[in-house]
Amino acid sequence: MRCPFCRNDDSRVVDSREADEGQAIRRRRSCTACGKRFTTVEEAVLAVVKRSGVTEPFSRDKVVRGVARACQGRPVDPDALALLAHQVEETVRASGTAEVPSHEVGMAILGPLRELDAVAYLRFASVYRNFSCVADFEAEIADLRGRLAAEPEDQGTEHESV
Numbered sequence: 001m002r003c004p005f006c007r008n009d010d011s012r013v014v015d016s017r018e019a020d021e022g023q024a025i026r027r028r029r030s031c032t033a034c035g036k037r038f039t040t041v042e043e044a045v046l047a048v049v050k051r052s053g054v055t056e057p058f059s060r061d062k063v064v065r066g067v068a069r070a071c072q073g074r075p076v077d078p079d080a081l082a083l084l085a086h087q088v089e090e091t092v093r094a095s096g097t098a099e100v101p102s103h104e105v106g107m108a109i110l111g112p113l114r115e116l117d118a119v120a121y122l123r124f125a126s127v128y129r130n131f132s133c134v135a136d137f138e139a140e141i142a143d144l145r146g147r148l149a150a151e152p153e154d155q156g157t158e159h160e161s162v
């Protein structure tokens, strides 16, 4: 890593710390020639492989943009979208591979989006999972209803255990 001030190619690490909840390492370096300090960030590259075979870096912004389209007109605030993108990244990273098919990114979006907004979820799922007929929507809605119906029961048992 060349010094950005004098282009010397040797530097000494004076401090290392985790950044971004352990997903990156930030190193403070001191140039052995001019003594100036600079910071480097080291991060495992997470690549998304598109259906075309093209690889691109995973981007939380891209997840947010994709989901925001499905959330148009829905009461979903930007913070919730940012959190969702973060959850998606964690899920994708947890898969333990450096190259993830875009399909898996979509799968990772579906779960948290369903929790966030049922209508946005249906919109996203209809495109993403290629809903081709009304029956596909009906099956998905029946599944959503089943989950909603199961919720009060869950809360009940939580209260009991407290």
Ligand SMILES: [Zn+2]
Residues within 6 Å of the ligand: 003, 004, 005, 006, 007, 008, 031, 032, 033, 034, 035, 036
């Ligand atoms: Zn230097």
